[in-house]
Amino acid sequence: MTITExxxxxxxxxxGLRRRTDTIRTWALPILIVLVFVLASAFVPEFFKFxxxxxxxxxxxxxxxxxxxxxxxxxxxxxxSLGVTxxxxxxxxxYIWVGQGxxxxxxxxxxxxxxxxxxxxxxxxxVGLGLNTVIVTLAAGSIIYGLTAILTKGEVVQAQGVSxxxxxxxxxxxxxxxxxxxVIFTAVAWFLTEHTLIGRNVHLLGSNKxxxxxxxxxxxxxxxxxxxxxxxxxxxxxVLQASQxxxxxxxxxxxxxxxxxxxxxxxxxxxxxxxxxxxxxxIGALFIATITQVMVLMSIPEGQRYFVLGVVxxxxxxxxHLLRKAGTR
Amino acid sequence: xxxxxxxxxRATGITKxxxxxxALADVNFExxxxxxxxxxxxxxxxxxxxxKVISGLIIPDTGQITVDGEPVSLTSVRASQAAGIAxxxxxxxxxxxxxxxxxLVLGQSxxxxxxxPKKLNDQAKSILARVGLEDLDPRRSVxxxxxxxxxxxxxxxxxxKDAKIIIFDEPTAALSDAEIVRVLAAVKRLAAEGRSVIYVxxxxxxxxxxxxxxxxxxxxxxxxxxxxxxxxxxxxVELMIGRELGHLYPxxxxxxxxxxLEAKGLKVPGIKGEINLTVRRGEIxxxxxxxxxxxxxxxxxxxxxxxxxxxEVLLDGEAVDLRGRRRGIIMGIAYCSPDRKKDGxxxxxxxxxxxxxxxxxxxxxxxxxxxxxxxxxxxxSASNFAIDLSRLNTLVGNLSGGNQQKVAVGKWLGxxxxxxLVEEPTRxxxxxxxxxxxxxxxxxxxxxxxxxxxxxxxxxxxGLSDTVATYYRxxxxxxxxxxxxxxxxxxxxxxxxxx
Numbered sequence: 001m002t003i004t005e006x007x008x009x010x011x012x013x014x015x016g017l018r019r020r021t022d023t024i025r026t027w028a029l030p031i032l033i034v035l036v037f038v039l040a041s042a043f044v045p046e047f048f049k050f051x052x053x054x055x056x057x058x059x060x061x062x063x064x065x066x067x068x069x070x071x072x073x074x075x076x077x078x079x080x081s082l083g084v085t086x087x088x089x090x091x092x093x094x095y096i097w098v099g100q101g102x103x104x105x106x107x108x109x110x111x112x113x114x115x116x117x118x119x120x121x122x123x124x125x126x127v128g129l130g131l132n133t134v135i136v137t138l139a140a141g142s143i144i145y146g147l148t149a150i151l152t153k154g155e156v157v158q159a160q161g162v163s164x165x166x167x168x169x170x171x172x173x174x175x176x177x178x179x180x181x182x183v184i185f186t187a188v189a190w191f192l193t194e195h196t197l198i199g200r201n202v203h204l205l206g207s208n209k210x211x212x213x214x215x216x217x218x219x220x221x222x223x224x225x226x227x228x229x230x231x232x233x234x235x236x237x238x239v240l241q242a243s244q245x246x247x248x249x250x251x252x253x254x255x256x257x258x259x260x261x262x263x264x265x266x267x268x269x270x271x272x273x274x275x276x277x278x279x280x281x282x283i284g285a286l287f288i289a290t291i292t293q294v295m296v297l298m299s300i301p302e303g304q305r306y307f308v309l310g311v312v313x314x315x316x317x318x319x320x321h322l323l324r325k326a327g328t329r
Numbered sequence: 330x331x332x333x334x335x336x337x338x339r340a341t342g343i344t345k346x347x348x349x350x351x352a353l354a355d356v357n358f359e360x361x362x363x364x365x366x367x368x369x370x371x372x373x374x375x376x377x378x379x380x381k382v383i384s385g386l387i388i389p390d391t392g393q394i395t396v397d398g399e400p401v402s403l404t405s406v407r408a409s410q411a412a413g414i415a416x417x418x419x420x421x422x423x424x425x426x427x428x429x430x431x432x433l434v435l436g437q438s439x440x441x442x443x444x445x446p447k448k449l450n451d452q453a454k455s456i457l458a459r460v461g462l463e464d465l466d467p468r469r470s471v472x473x474x475x476x477x478x479x480x481x482x483x484x485x486x487x488x489x490k491d492a493k494i495i496i497f498d499e500p501t502a503a504l505s506d507a508e509i510v511r512v513l514a515a516v517k518r519l520a521a522e523g524r525s526v527i528y529v530x531x532x533x534x535x536x537x538x539x540x541x542x543x544x545x546x547x548x549x550x551x552x553x554x555x556x557x558x559x560x561x562x563x564x565x566v567e568l569m570i571g572r573e574l575g576h577l578y579p580x581x582x583x584x585x586x587x588x589x590l591e592a593k594g595l596k597v598p599g600i601k602g603e604i605n606l607t608v609r610r611g612e613i614x615x616x617x618x619x620x621x622x623x624x625x626x627x628x629x630x631x632x633x634x635x636x637x638x639x640x641e642v643l644l645d646g647e648a649v650d651l652r653g654r655r656r657g658i659i660m661g662i663a664y665c666s667p668d669r670k671k672d673g674x675x676x677x678x679x680x681x682x683x684x685x686x687x688x689x690x691x692x693x694x695x696x697x698x699x700x701x702x703x704x705x706x707x708x709x710s711a712s713n714f715a716i717d718l719s720r721l722n723t724l725v726g727n728l729s730g731g732n733q734q735k736v737a738v739g740k741w742l743g744x745x746x747x748x749x750l751v752e753e754p755t756r757x758x759x760x761x762x763x764x765x766x767x768x769x770x771x772x773x774x775x776x777x778x779x780x781x782x783x784x785x786x787x788x789x790x791x792g793l794s795d796t797v798a799t800y801y802r803x804x805x806x807x808x809x810x811x812x813x814x815x816x817x818x819x820x821x822x823x824x825x826x827x828x
Binding site for chain 1: 634654655657658659664666671672673674675676677678682686687689690693696697698700740
């Protein structure tokens with residue numbers, strides 16, 4: 001065998017390895033979810049029922065919508081927003097107040113979503129100036145939480161005399177509206193990231209900021225777009241959440257931020273940016289909801305549930321990271 | 330230096346290859362006690378690779394190294410240090426906020442956990458004196474030192490380790506002439522103490538000043554060492570570049586049309602005086618100079634990457650606004666930076682999407698990318714640059730250096746460039762891909778695109794350009810047709826002006 005033959009053979013081997021690791025990375029989570037479903041159906045009583053599956057999907061929908069939106073920020077190389085909870089609760093309060101005032105849930109939803117987007121735009125602008133996303137969004141989250149607590153005086157905000165629960169409870173073929181919205185939102189997000197200039201630029205910016213700049217892509221503009229997509233998802237999720245609960249309070253949704261971050265990470269979007277997909281994050285959210293629901297049915301106490309979930313998330317993220325490294329060596 | 334002395338260090342049959350590229354092909358190297366051995370060679374000739382092998386950073390594929398006749402296994406930096414080898418880095422490894430004396434003991438094995446400040450400073454003073462820094466207060470913070478003083482301190486740190494073999498990797502690259510004198514004096518003093526010095530440099534003048542012998546590297550191979558006193562500058566240049574230009578470079582067109590790009594009275598930070606340059610249709614303009622010569626700053630200014638203080642740039646006779654890359658791209662100015670990994674490619678993105686990245690806006694309607702148009706244009710760019718079409722979906726980071734460079738240049742075809750600026754077009758690129766890149770640059774030039782190439786590889790500049798401008802420490806020193814240059818003239822122009 002000549003040297004060139006040997007080299008080309010080795011190169012083929014490596015590209016084969018890459019393809020294999022890519023395949024594993026793409027399919028690991030869906031297969032794991034199927035596995036959990038099969039095992040839970042066999043061993044957990046009450047699991048394999050329409051109501052259980054519906055409640056898993058309902059549980060997924062709110063986290064999932066925000067995780068899909070968050071993917072835009074992560075893909076753009078801007079890590080995560082850590083102010084999810086505060087922004088979502090604030091938008092939820094706006095929804096109920098405007099709904100109470102106007103009596104029209106559509107107007108209320110529109111105002112709540114616009115409020116979320118405005119808050120997101122401001123943060124996107126500051127991050128676009130070059131500040132660290134984690135610091136900006138933590139600070140913003142704290143400000144928004146404080147504002148919500150002051151405005152509501154820390155009390156429960158409740159809709160009285162008007163019906164605002166339509167978005168949360170309306171059903172088509174026995175399946176609640178939030179699940180449809182989640183699926184449609186994910187599909188649209190996927191289409192936009194793959195087929196629009198902005199979506200593609202978000203990807204490129206996250207892959208290499210310097211090359212993006214030298215290729216004429218504006219880091220500021222692209223970052224603001226990513227935050228816009230993210231805050232749109234916050235607004236939608238907030239409306240769905242407030243509709244379901246019909247009330248909201250400043251310290252609601254304490255685990256949402258971390259659930260969303262976990263969904264994005266478990267889904268397999270790279271923290272470093274440039275590699276990932278909103279669909280992956282949606283599947284990540286589904287996985288977390290499934291595991292949680294299984295543990296609830298098995299009557300595992302809350303503390304232990306968090307513990308197990310944490311261990312599973314860390315293990316998956318480590319494995320995905322190692323696979324990515326093996327694939328791009 | 331004792332000519333008949335046994336070798337201090339001997340490396341025999343060293344090879345190192347990366348994929349298809351032989352960085353070192355059967356290199357032999359020898360160093361005697363108390364001698365200064367200069368390593369010379371063009372970029373990529375192998376001199377920095379052999380230095381990394383000796384300092385334990387790279388493990389060679391084959392070959393043997395002995396120190397004082399004993400075989401040694403230099404598998405790590407620590408092993409290399411244990412064998413008595415120390416490296417004076419090009420980048421400074423001193424800690425700015427600590428004092429000079431503290432930096433000298435830092436990382437020194439065998440130093441006690443605590444020295445009284447007096448003892449520390451006295452120790453430091455005696456070491457500093459040996460590098461010509463006797464006047465320096467060892468209590469001063471390293472932050473306050475000049476670049477030359479830091480370089481000398483870097484040498485002093487190596488002295489504190491008491492090494493037998495000291496490697497200098499272009500220690501004077503960032504220094505002014507007066508400062509260079511101090512460093513060279515320190516090197517001479519080390520050799521006089523009986524230590525052996527390996528001195529890597531691009532500056533021919535220094536070689537004749539301090540080296541006893543020279544080993545010249547070319548294409549990963551080493552020449553037998555030669556005594557400096559038997560050599561002339563011309564002979565050294567001949568040995569360094571002694572490879573045929575052959576058919577690596579494409580044919581020139583000889584006839585030039587109207588000016589495509591003119592720079593008039595351009596003032597740029599880091600450049601002394603005003604720069605005037607013209608590129609005509611059918612002409613490749615080559616800018617050359619060593620690191621820090623200013624050629625790169627001019628390219629960055631014209632591309633809109635760096636600031637322009639004054640002056641103007643005309644494209645087809647019309648003045649253009651040079652602020653920002655985005656405007657430059659719209660005007661049709663393509664720019665490939667010298668460091669493709671840093672800002673030339675998206676390593677984690679496919680070849681196809683790398684190729685389309687600068688002109689995605691052009692193939693979009695109301696924000697939606699036309700996949701069909703993107704694919705057909707990306708495919709055309711790829712086939713023009715001899716990029717394997719079956720690898721359009723491969724991540725660029727998984728390609729060889731040569732193919733990555735083809736992507737970094739090829740992506741600009743789609744903006745329909747009027748001017749293409751390329752810095753170091755073939756750095757870290759194998760010979761086959763080089764020929765393809767040169768051919769494509771010439772083809773673009775013939776099709777009416779103004780091409781400016783900046784390179785520190787004089788051979789490349791001579792083979793590729795029609796007109797050559799030279800730069801030395803921020804000054805444009807010459808600008809004339811390639812026919813009026815000989816290779817040794819050009820090498821001397823960019824390297825040897827201190828004589």
